[in-house]
Amino acid sequence: MDSRVLINRRENPKESANVLSLITFFYIHKIFTIGEKGDIKEDHLYYVHRQLRSKQLGDKLENIADDLQEKRKCVSTIRLLVIFCAKKYIYLSIMQLIMMAIFVIISPFLLGKFVLFFSPDQTEVSREGVCFFGVSFVGLSIIQYIYEQNYAMIKEELRIEFQTALCSLVYRKSLRLSPEAVSHITIGKIISLISKDINVFGHLIKFASDWCVGVIQIMIIMYLFYIKTGPATFVGFAVLFTTLPVQVYIAKIVKNKRTYSNAKSDERLQLTQEILAAIRIIKMYTWEKFFSRKITETRRNEMKKLRQVLIFKDVSFLLGKFVSVLSFYMLISSYVWMGNTLSAELVFYLYSLYDKLEDTIIRVMPVSISQVGETLASLKRFDAFFNTEEIKNCDLAIISKIPKLPKIIFQNVRVEIRTITVLKTINLEMKPGLNIIAGHVGSGKSLLLKTILHEYETADGKLIVEGQVSYASQYPWLFPSTIKQNILFGEQFNEEKYMRVLDVCALDFDLKLLQFGDQTIIGDCGINLSKGQQSRVNLARAIYRESDIYLLDDCLSSLDPNVRRHIFTSLKIYLHGKIYVLVTHHKRFLEEADNVVIMNDGNIIHSGKPADIPQNFAMPKRLDHSDSRNSMFGYVCNGDVEINDESEPPKIEEQNVNIYHESKNAGKVPLSVYKKYIRFGGGYSFYSIIVVLLISGGSLMTYAKEVLSQWVDMDEHINVLTRNKNRSSSEFDMLTSKSASAFNTYTTITFVGSAFWLMSLVLHFYFASQISMKLHKSMIESVFGSTMKFFDNNLIGNILNRFSKDIYYIDEELVYSTNDFIMVFVIAVSTATLISSINEVFFISSMIIEIFFVLLGYYLLPIGRNLRRLNSSTRSPVVGHLNASLEGIATIRAWKNYEILKDEFDFHQDLYTSAHHTLVTFTQGFALILKMISSIFMAIIVGIFYSCNQMLREKLVFL
Template sequence: MIPRLCMTAFTFSQPFLIKTTIEFVGSENPNSYHGKGLIGAWVLVYLGIAISRSLYYYEASRFVAKLRGGLIALVYQRSLDIRATEGGDISAVALMGTDIERIAAVMEMFHETWACFIEILIACWLLERQLYLACLAPIALVLVFIFIISQISVATRRAQVAWIEKVQDRLRATTALLGDIKAIKMLALPQVVSTLLTGFRTREIKTSKTFRELLIATLMLSLAPTNLAPAATFTIYVLISVFWLHESFFTAQAFTSIALIGLLTEPVIAFIQIMPPILGVVGSFDRIQEYCNYTDVSLKDENYYEPGHTDYHDESETHLLAPDGPAEPLDAPHEDAISLHSQGFKWSENGPVVLKDIQVDIGREAITAITGPVGSGKSSFLSSILGEMIDLSLENRQRAMQPYCKHIAYCSQQPWLENKTIRRNILSSSSYEKKWYDEVVSACGLGADLKQLQRGDQTEISSRGLNLSGGQKQRIALARAIYSRKRIILLDDIFSGMDAHTIDMISARLLGKGGILRRQQTTVVLTTHHHKIMAIADVIIVLEDGRITAKDTPAALLQKNGYINKLGLQLDSDNEDVDESATRSATAPTTEEVFEIAADIAVEMSEETDGKHTDIRRKKGELSVYGYYLASSGWGAVILYSITVSGWILCIEFSTVWMKWWSDANNEEPNKDVWMYLGIYVLFAVVGTLSGFICAW
């Protein structure tokens, strides 16, 4: 605030210096010391304006940077807190890419709102000292335009919200289609998809026309005071001075008044242009608030990421016990890592119950396999552990697993990868430890893949990992989960996209006797249909129609007449067969690896080829690009725009020259041809305003 007030003070000292300087130049015997003092005053004023303006914009930029960073962090944190089914029509991508950027652009000018009022009041007072009652002309003009703009601002806000919603619809559709780009190309649907996205874009542009028309109207109204205010002011002043006071005005008075009128209209224009965007971003703040209300998790909940918090309703006993001290050996079944005791779980408030009467304890450091028919609720079971589902036993249908996300690593059926290198995807937020990293990469069967890549694990993963096979993406996501050293790992049918040899190799190195997860004493909960994975597990939980129908060791379940017995599961003694198959897999490449290696080589060759062909024109630019954009706008519109801009600038600048001629003539013979000079001055104002209107349109 202080730099902005200083900038206002230095700015409004200029009219006094202008008047004093003109009087000094016009005096017959000027004092040299007085002239040197004026030079020093001008230097001081402009240095003050430069310094105060720099400090003001520096502090404003810092404020905007903090605001933007805080809003992005808020939206990002909320996107992590929101359950998969809690999301509405507003997406985090749209908020970050559209709403927050609009807020940042507008809030940089926020302090101009109160500063404009102060500058308008000071300018009116100074103008009254120069032109008496004629100062009412620009004030009345300002009030009229402010009233009109206030009415337009309300409509602008509604139009902007409607436009942003259309932008969000297009972004949502584009994101979904890009996620399935491989399937779209395989089905020869690019043209259909292009037509669909073009339709979204067309509707977006059509909706934005209302907002743009209101924006142009605001711009036109903001240009009018610059041209009309001086003409209206001097018209009234001439009427008062000629017919009432019988006086004339001099050069110093004329140019001081012009400077004051400029200082009056400048904050008015700024205020007119700022108010609609400021009112418009209120809608953006409302959208962010609505997005934050999607979830019931409070950002002030200090226990959200703290282990051991079990403050739940009496009817629900859903908790996860993360080990605080040294891990107990595997043969200590009395300790449970996960305990689920609930009436059931469902995805949405009005949706059906997916999991019913869940009463289960999962042992610490044990490998638990969840199996059952298709659609029995296996993935939902893992989601209930993560807290993504609504627990029917909790009051207000709050999520069940808030405190324990910090101790869980999760791999979904659809792997999520960042647009970074393979190593960065595996490391994620963890630090690099070479020995542990190499062990994890080898255990996940990524060693052969990385050797075939020219840049190894420094290879960039394209958007959504399109240059990787499904098996490679799944194994990178698995490696990330293991590298994190979380005490609990949830794996959602990650072996379904791998061949038998790869499954044998990875399962032996991770879950088998002496596997990494065994040595790390990690609690593993995985969903699977693969027989050998179930054979390795310590406990198998059978889900059928959303209910737990069986839970026991593989050997015990084989003795019973149930789902596992019908599968024909065979147990390997001490996992010897699995270890042997893993050894064979490590020495001979699998069918999947062969295809993946071939695909990687093709991608590398393509990248090398693309890198050799560099278009020189892209570095230097080409005039044809500008010609293309001008032709798209229409040559008639471009020519008309050029003419009106030239006319607008000519009228604004030449009116000052005309005022100089008028004041000189008035000094020689007071009020001579006053109506001619005034009429041409008003003509410049009207023509300049019309030119500005046409230019803005």
């Protein structure tokens, strides 16, 4: 198809980067420079990294699938994943286990010793020792941050590898689907597989090792807790483990709901694709409102189940969050209730251990368990696709040209589709010359041609096809590219032959009318051509190919009489000496045929000379689909035009044009977009309630740390007074009362803050689901309300990408990102405010860090936004190429152009992978920069602790 734009891209800098540049992500700094100067475009992307190239990854996974098919007679997607990733993934998991064990054990120990120095009457840690512990803690944190980001990057690259390989395998499998399989595996389902279902493998790769390591991490931390708190440990962890059966039950529900939701997504995408392909007819008859309502109703059914999936995932996530808070609270409370006293060292040590465990409890465990249900649902869909019936004997569809005369022989051939006989005992021989097949609609004419192509397997009898076959489908198939590329379709260009084919198909006049001649870009399904032009380009492709057998399935019915007669006469001359099979309903052509085959209900009722046709046979009546339009612009009528105009069409120099290019916004997102987003969800009042609840919950959870530090401080003073025999009873009673009050306040704030946070998340999910529904409806109405110029300039692949991948992000990713952003922002501001309120030095330090964060965001966020837009736009060619290939699957198989199409798909996917990998690298680099700044802030705090007075240290040490 050759719709590629060949650009001499620069080598990926990661391939030549040194170790320091790799671990700090410095090798991507040139993208930062380009983004700072202006918009990042496709031209600026690097050539995809060698380990992420689609062709090599697709070949590797295809070999694995072939081995599984040979050994087990079926392909299991989970086995594909295990075999493809196992070795590397095991190494990663072992490394993660070792490193997390080091960080979990050493980091809390260093913090505990650092805090111990500031406890009253301690003699264990000297001033030199606290300096060592403080510096070691900051240094270990820096090492941990660098490790975590590089570990995350390696897993992201492994995810990209498998998803790229799986997309390539899905495309290759789609080219081999049998006609029966194509009838029930829709384009919408395949697009859904590579746009939505494929994301579960990203989550699986991301969380599987974390889940396994997390289980071991919980056991280690539980042991460390037990050393410090004794039996109280079991109370806290019992609360944690009680939710596991609930999480498993939720995973089962999610699996069932997700299966139904995915089926509705397939239906919606298939309906969208079919409507876009027929948009000209829909607009001609003003059916936009009807189809808009139909898609909206399908979307509503999809969202009913998807909303339930998200609610149950939300419940699972909320359980993890609530249990994490409750388990720590119960641990501390049980420890106190058992008659033990708290110290700053102990609480800080326990809280540090809990902080290491929090990500596993809140994110990894709940998400992993709920993700199991979604993964099983998607695995079932992939397994069903990969084990679908393939076309049999596809290598026989085109037989190499041999010296003998070409021939087609049917010997008692019978064809069945789903146990129904559609061709009944066919005996037929076709020799060089004009062979016309006629018959009523549904009599089996097209089926006979596809049987010759081996699209359908013979149930009985023998089919002999000798010679190379060329095929023109009944419904013209044109792919997004130039007219010239549609005609050549991978064949070598021969100017003399090419010009002759244009004359035979009466295309020379059309090309003279076009500004760019045969370099004119054709849209999906030839949407910017008339039906007659589509048929003639489709026919030109078939006869340009040097073949022995030409199968032309009703290619002349949509032409006006003058053009039809010209082409019919020219074809007889041009294809002289070849087997030329024409399906037609025009009786006048039968008289000029060398052999006429008449079919009825899957049987041949006549085969022989035109003169032998039964007198009682009547050609079927058809509506006149003739098309007198010869120009795609202006609809020029050709009734008075001489077809044999001897002037040649203009010769236009070939241009390297990206047919899938789409204009995208640059710069900031307009404020109106955010306003419309909020209005779609329920308005400013509703969203304000969500934000207030989030802020309140985050602020209360942050303030709980301050109350906890006060409680610990009071308990330490109570311990000192308890050891002092000369203590004042009134002072002791007052401190005991304040300690109890602080504990009750801590309890109240913890539960109220958690409740606010949970309510905000539930409301936010409902808010997001409303947005998804209304946004999709608005998109449909906007697309249907567009003029035809919009569809001429935007291919179906580009539009489908908006309705598949982008809608997926809005449905299932955006709400989490928005919620996390607000929570992190609130907690960061609350914590900084809390610390800053105690001492002016902390205030100045916090303000400097916060200003630096703002400036860094102002500089880097536009680059990230730019890369995100580029990531989305480069996905369109992948979806578009898949859609175009599936539309013309019979023609592709007849041409045997598998390798060309696979290479082009891999080319498009490499472009997307390059953009996506660049975005992921930027994200990890940005995160590392933020963590390094946090380490600097941490070092400043440690330094201030070391130099401040004793009273200030006791007050600040826990925070």
